[in-house]
Amino acid sequence: MKKFWKWKNRTVTDQENQTKTVERTLFLNGTIAEESWFDDDITPALFKEELMAGSGNITVWINSPGGDCVAAAQIYNMLMDYPHDVTVKIDGIAASAASVIAMAGTKVLISPVGMMMVHNPATVAWGDSAEMQKAIEMLSSVKDSIINAYEIKTGLSRARLSHLMDAETWMDAHKAVELGFADGILGRTELPEDMDPPAVTMLYSKAAVVNSLMDKIAAKCKTKPKTELEGRSVDSLYERLDLLRF
Template sequence: MKKFWKWKNRTVLNQETQEPIQERTLFLNGTIAEESWFDDDVTPQVFKEELCSGSGDITVWINSPGGDCVAAAQIYNMLMDYPGNVTVKIDGIAASAASVIAMAGTRVLVSPVSMMMIHNPATVAFGDTAEMEKAISMLSEVKESIINAYEIKTGLSRAKLSHLMDAETWMDAHSAVELCFADDILKRASEDTEEDENLAVTGAPMMFSHAAVTNSLMDKLAAKCRIQKQPEETGRSVDSLMERLNLIKQHL
């Protein structure tokens, strides 16, 4: 069975009681592929069984460009329903459907070199006008369901989130935290609090909008290709031309 997730279990010591506890880590890597969920009908159930096979808090590492939104919705719901704390750590990219899964984290941490991307859902449709209208309606409903997950995590307005999705927004770690898609930026592990503070990442937020860049490029091209209006020629006045014509007539 093809899987895009991998579990890793290890025994660690509880820092307070010094008792051994089982630490469970889930790695979501690669494309959240449609065939993983629909070629085998038991796959969602298998994922849930693996998720609930242990207890306690879990850590979910995400490095995924996204994929099938239905599969992402199932993972999101399972993580939201999990009784323990779910710490999400984005070490590469959490784009598209993978960003929805990230929203299920009790706490979301992003690597200083990671990226997050949100955009409108897409599909392939074939048929007449009625079929196209059905596809448009379906995509609108899917978008609303995705906004639900973003709204719960970020607290941003639905209109703001809709605009960010329309623009295909790419966020670096600082922008993800600033917009509340993430809670904090990952820092180097250290036992010294002072050292941890010194290792805090600084820098200005960076957010890339595909729509904004396209519009800017089109404006520049339009400015380059615009035909400049030629200045009007300052010709002779009518009186001057008539005077010249009369002078010619005298010599005919």
């Protein structure tokens, strides 16, 4: 199993109290588990062992397109059970399974140029109709469990979260904050206090784009109503026919 996480510890000295503390930082980069954690007892145990090897608040940096939902669920649960604050910082992308892990943050911050994406879980299945039905039911259950994490963090209704997942929704930093997937934007404290938030936030829906494209194609292919073809005299039609002869 190729590790997709890395810990980095840094000792910080409080000059006023002359005390030293260890800042613990976890980096989650790339695909969340290139191999499934299903039936894997070793890798999740190793992650938990490293997580619990220290104490105090931790910072989790995420830049991942997603991956195995089983691994994401276990990491989410471990971070939720961690007895100290967990600050999640998204410096690139937190998509798919990675967005689930981000929901475990006591506080979630996203880069001004960061992105988040939520969509429905997917799998590959083989077999007869009964096996296909089992796969459908399994995906439905997985989706419900993912919605649980989104609902706890955002406070949005399950119906709206389900629609966002159906549409494969991409959010920029401001939209992620607006919808509750993030609590703030990295570097915001460095901006002028009187700076107004953007008037427009970006939410990209794959389904909405496809539907819009189909509407435009339908409009281009639309035939003229019959009423527009009525009212021509027979003579004018013969004249039009003569122009086409050669």
